[in-house]
Amino acid sequence: MLKNYLSHVAEREALGIPPLPLDAKQTQALTKLLEKPDKEIDQNFLLDLLINRIPPGVDQASYVKATWLSSIAQEESKSPLVSPLKEALDGFINYSQKQVNGTVRIRLFKGNADVIGRESKENSLYISDMSTYGSEDNFNHKSAEGFIYVWGLPSRIWSWINK
Numbered sequence: 001m002l003k004n005y006l007s008h009v010a011e012r013e014a015l016g017i018p019p020l021p022l023d024a025k026q027t028q029a030l031t032k033l034l035e036k037p038d039k040e041i042d043q044n045f046l047l048d049l050l051i052n053r054i055p056p057g058v059d060q061a062s063y064v065k066a067t068w069l070s071s072i073a074q075e076e077s078k079s080p081l082v083s084p085l086k087e088a089l090d091g092f093i094n095y096s097q098k099q100v101n102g103t104v105r106i107r108l109f110k111g112n113a114d115v116i117g118r119e120s121k122e123n124s125l126y127i128s129d130m131s132t133y134g135s136e137d138n139f140n141h142k143s144a145e146g147f148i149y150v151w152g153l154p155s156r157i158w159s160w161i162n163k
Contacts, residue, residue, distance in 0.1 A: 001029035002041065005049075022053050024060035031068040034079045043081055050082075099123045 005026060009019040022030060030049055037043055054065045071077040072086060102120030106113050 001026050002033070019053070021055040022049065022061050024064050027054055027061040027064040027068075030054075031064065031077075034068075034081055035077060037079075037081060047081055 005019075005022070012019045030046065033041065034046055034050065037046060050065065054061050056062060068077065069082075072079060072082050099122075101122055102118065102124070104115060105117035107116050
């Protein structure tokens, strides 16, 4: 599969056009290579194919990719190239969520998800007096100026560089 695809890439490059994305059969072969990568093949190249050469959307190749990634997430399949990242992310999520508790009520309607209620029994960082902008709140509105300045800094730098 790789030899054929690289040949295809070279042909298209000679014509000055980008290569076609991987099809479902090529994607299936790629997932097998990712599960048991050949030491002779550049592992970054395999990951690049997975990330950048399978079209997003609803075609068969993206279905094969999504199914395989789901099997990685469910720990039904393993890849030495993908699994370490998942393990690291799982560790981060598990650590960061240790003290999360409570419930959130969400209204799902016509493609929207709106939070309509939240409650936490312990460790709540939500304090309504600090999170509203009414006349009765305890939030110092002058503090917002600093946040606005800092968050706008990348845009100002970009604008300054690209005058």
